[in-house]
Amino acid sequence: MLSLVDIRTRIEAGTLTPEGAVRLSRDAIAAREPAVGALAYIAEAPAIPAEGPLAGIAVGVKDIIDTADLATQMGSPIYAGWRPKADAAVVSRLRALGACVLAKTTTSPFASIDPTETRNPHDPGHTPGGSSAGSAAAVAAGMLPLALGTQTGGSVIRPASFCGCAAIKPSFRLLPTVGVKTFSWALDTLGLFGAGVRDLSYALAHLAGRPEIDGAAASANPRIGLVLQDFAGAAEPEAQRALEAARSAAERAGARVSTVALPDPLPEAWALHRVIQDYEGRQALAWEIAAHRAELPATVGGHLDAAAAITAAEYDAARRCAHRSRRVLKDLFGDFDALLTYSAAGPAPAGLGGTGDPRYNRLWTLMGVPCVNVPVPGDGLPVGVQVVARFGDDGRALAVARLIEGALARG
């Protein structure tokens, strides 16, 4: 994969130009894109700024995020050829930092649960996951050093796990979702994909304007809570092995790991995520439902139809439970620096008819806490683990993730 930090180091050392760095991506795209299909389109002659902390970094932007110079089609024929007048706020930030917005990446329609045409870069017979399919696949295939995605359920962490790259779903609203097509205003969160954790730390610190994120260090003996999320069902053997490998690696690196069961009402909040997601989705996509219902794909269309039965009282009760759960989780983090749990139920499922199950992701999205996918080395298709920290502690999530990543690499 192309490491953002390595590219920046070479540019700052004068051994690589920004144009040369973008050429690395174009060459990799030429080699891998035909088999992977991660990109909705590629800019013909994008600006390649000479200066800035992201100069020379070719970025892929999920195609629900507005770009003024490229179409934004939401993964749907309803928006075929749609050209926003303005960049999304996060895209403007990327350009101000010197990044080259090289491509739009494929998305499940409206960033929901239906599949894309993109294939897993490790095995074209398997899904790359979703809904940020193209962003995960493009980074994992070595085409891009950085890509933007979004998560409402598990759309950043799960595809990163399936494709074998690092990713962060930051704290809720750390990055502005202005100019990002809304599915759920209580859940939608911008995320980043990179080759490794240090690449995420560098990019997020600059995008968020918070240099402390890149400088955060894990304590010498971080306290890590191992969370199995039993209420979400059993994980597959490959995911269980990956979690055990990560736990052992963390302990080798000096962490104190203990298993913790999530207290009530967290399991109840997990079950109520869908109520909030779909109740808001039906309102956010009211125009598409009214004017283009026949063009909505089967799964998301069915979910939005079913959401008509969710009452305002049920929605309000779900939000109250989420609020109580955030307080309970904040108290839990008084005993732990981070939590370690599954990123996905197992490796990428076979076939391109689905994007996998967000069952190990949705609670953390609802809680608004930072989550980092750490790929776990092994045979076969990639499997990752998820490091979760308290709300607002994105630097600590990345620091603990990096500690585990390094210990796994040392074996």
Ligand SMILES: NC(=O)CC(=O)O
């Ligand atoms: N947008 C989402 O997060 C839905 C999913 O988990 O695939």
